[in-house]
Amino acid sequence: MTASANPIQQSFERVAERCEDLTPLVYHRLFREHPEAQAMFRSERGELVKGSMLALTIEAILDFAGDRRGSFRLIECEAASHDAYGTPRELFVAFFGVIAATLREVLGIDWSREIDAAWQKLLVELNDVIVQPQAQMRWRWPKA
Numbered sequence: 001m002t003a004s005a006n007p008i009q010q011s012f013e014r015v016a017e018r019c020e021d022l023t024p025l026v027y028h029r030l031f032r033e034h035p036e037a038q039a040m041f042r043s044e045r046g047e048l049v050k051g052s053m054l055a056l057t058i059e060a061i062l063d064f065a066g067d068r069r070g071s072f073r074l075i076e077c078e079a080a081s082h083d084a085y086g087t088p089r090e091l092f093v094a095f096f097g098v099i100a101a102t103l104r105e106v107l108g109i110d111w112s113r114e115i116d117a118a119w120q121k122l123l124v125e126l127n128d129v130i131v132q133p134q135a136q137m138r139w140r141w142p143k144a
Helices: 007-018 023-033 035-040 046-065 073-085 089-110 113-136
Strands: none
Touching: 007 046, 007 089, 007 113, 023 035, 023 046, 023 089, 035 089, 046 073, 046 089, 046 113, 073 089, 073 113, 089 113
């Protein structure tokens, strides 16, 4: 692990040392905390879809928390595309919290205050990017 890594990146790197595949842990927690989400996944090829979705999400999180070179834009695009599936934006945001909670569980006592503060800040920023724009997009009659 590099000394310059940000706390979000550090949390993923430390978890990768302990856990080969986060997918089952993340989705078990997601479905336990948000049972309505389970019906949104197809049963065929579901594990492949879940793994792919989580990998893309982690890549976007790392970019969002880091240099913001472009992958983070996937977050806004996917939030909009999930609107078509009927996925509430709040549930979309909750997925990021589930990922953070899963990392925290895997790291246990190695989940530092610095990592916790970085994740709390990131979750607020993600909420602002995902939920707030939808509220602002409501069309209104122009003032005369």
